[in-house]
Amino acid sequence: xxxxxxxxxxxxxxxxxxxxxxxxxxxxxxxxxxxxxxxxxxxxxxxxxxxxxxxxxxxxxxxxxxxxxxxxxxxxxxxxxxxxxxxxxxxxxxxxxxxxxxxxxxxxxxxxxxxxxxxxxxxxxxxxxxxxxxxxxxxxxxxxxxxxxxxxxxxxxxxxxxxxxxxxxxxxxxxxxxxxxxxxxxxxxxxxxxxxxxxxxxxxxxxxxxxxxxxxxxxxxxxxxxxxxxxxxxxxxxxxxxxxxxxxxxxxxxxxxxxxxxxxxxxxxxxxxxxxxxxxxxxxxxxxxxxxxxxxxxxxxxxxxxxxxxxxxxxxxxxxxxxxxxxxxxxxxxxxxxxxxxxxxxxxxxxxxxxxxxxxxxxxxxxxxxxxxxxxxxxxxxxxxxxxxxxxxxxxxxxxxxxxxxxxxxxxxxxxxxxxx
Ligand code: SF4
Ligand code: SF4
Numbered sequence: 301x302x303x304x305x306x307x308x309x310x311x312x313x314x315x316x317x318x319x320x321x322x323x324x325x326x327x328x329x330x331x332x333x334x335x336x337x338x339x340x341x342x343x344x345x346x347x348x349x350x351x352x353x354x355x356x357x358x359x360x361x362x363x364x365x366x367x368x369x370x371x372x373x374x375x376x377x378x379x380x381x382x383x384x385x386x387x388x389x390x391x392x393x394x395x396x397x398x399x400x401x402x403x404x405x406x407x408x409x410x411x412x413x414x415x416x417x418x419x420x421x422x423x424x425x426x427x428x429x430x431x432x433x434x435x436x437x438x439x440x441x442x443x444x445x446x447x448x449x450x451x452x453x454x455x456x457x458x459x460x461x462x463x464x465x466x467x468x469x470x471x472x473x474x475x476x477x478x479x480x481x482x483x484x485x486x487x488x489x490x491x492x493x494x495x496x497x498x499x500x501x502x503x504x505x506x507x508x509x510x511x512x513x514x515x516x517x518x519x520x521x522x523x524x525x526x527x528x529x530x531x532x533x534x535x536x537x538x539x540x541x542x543x544x545x546x547x548x549x550x551x552x553x554x555x556x557x558x559x560x561x562x563x564x565x566x567x568x569x570x571x572x573x574x575x576x577x578x579x580x581x582x583x584x585x586x587x588x589x590x591x592x593x594x595x596x597x598x599x600x601x602x603x604x605x606x607x608x609x610x611x612x613x614x615x616x617x618x619x620x621x622x623x624x625x626x627x628x629x630x631x632x633x634x635x636x637x638x639x640x641x642x643x644x645x646x647x648x649x650x651x652x653x654x655x656x657x658x659x660x661x662x663x664x665x666x667x668x669x670x671x672x673x674x675x676x677x678x679x680x681x682x683x684x685x686x687x688x689x690x691x692x693x694x695x696x697x698x699x700x701x702x703x704x705x706x707x708x709x710x711x712x713x714x715x716x717x718x719x720x721x
Pocket of ligand 2: 334335336337338339340341342363473475564565566567568569570
């Protein structure tokens with residue numbers, strides 16, 4: 301075991317290999333408040349990558365209804381339970397969210413899956429995990445739209461309590477893909493060294509020619525994002541649509557494009573990027589990269605279960621209406637601040653939120669041109685002002701991809717068209 305620094309948990313932790321980081325890292329922000337569970341992302345991935353025999357149960361991208369749904373079923377409850385058993389009562393955070401990039405959310409004092417690995421699993425195991433049963437992989441969309449209701453009972457509607465900050469009857473959609481983690485548990489557990497992380501973009505891949513189907517990656521990944529294919533006897537996982545990220549898609553014109561699941565998102569809740577990395581594994585200062593801004597400046601997007609220890613590169617803007625304790629367990633101690641900022645966005649955040657899904661190209665930089673004041677109101681006792689600013693997105697080559705405004709322009713179709721109404 302080596303000692304590595306994990307900035308998401310604010311401390312050093314054990315990991316089977318010495319730390320090594322890519323030059324740039326594939327990362328994404330999902331805004332849960334906007335997901336409508338249309339499953340367009342899920343189907344875009346399925347029809348692109350996993351349409352063959354033996355891949356029927358493979359959903360590299362999935363959208364589950366929390367808290368009851370999950371693919372495989374109960375994946376997060378099960379790993380949280382194992383961690384609690386390995387270190388009873390200690391899965392806690394200390395300190396406060398801060399401006400320090402090596403410790404932005406405080407310090408996680410409990411055990412990660414790499415530190416609890418020999419407490420419940422055999423001595424030879426490198427990661428604490430479990431192998432889901434076939435039944436748990438059966439139903440990718442189980443418990444869709446089932447809310448937690450009165451007294452915490454499933455589907456028992458509470459007729460009161462639909463006001464923020466917490467609804468009494470609640471659920472939310474959690475869209476998930478592989479997090480292309482900085483400390484991938486799948487890679488750490490593979491006895492064949494068949495899993496690797498690309499130095500150019502941090503995408504985590506399985507070398508199919510090296511894999512022998514031991515399923516150690518399936519057991520180890522706390523997010524359960526590697527999947528075993530029975531007819532080929534090797535494991536497969538999300539490849540982050542790497543030909544698109546490399547700019548090799550026929551539509552891309554040589555410029556990096558976002559993945560298929562991002563591009564298909566009807567709810568406009570997904571944004572993907574490539575963030576610059578420092579040699580110590582923290583994100584290099586890149587103030588006007590929209591992902592850098594949302595994660596490190598506005599701090600409105602938070603990692604999914606940072607306490608697992610893999611340093612996932614998927615970040616979520618938490619849903620506003622869900623009980624905070626549940627969200628804090630899922631996204632860590634930054635939840636209150638993130639929801640506060642999202643609920644009362646300042647001028648810059650409002651502009652950056654307009655960048656979601658206006659294009660399939662990866663945005664590397666944005667610029668804001670100030671516009672006139674267009675709205676003023678008092679919202680839950682707070683003064684809110686809106687300006688019709690223009691936000692401009694630039695690609696890797698420095699060229700403008702698009703520009704858009706805070707107020708969506710209205711186009712009046714001339715009546716001469718046959719389908720005018
Ligand atoms: S989410 Fe799982 S499969 Fe993906 S890189 Fe992390 S540990 Fe590996
Ligand atoms: S396409 Fe977007 S809105 Fe639809 S389910 Fe997927 S993430 Fe949610």
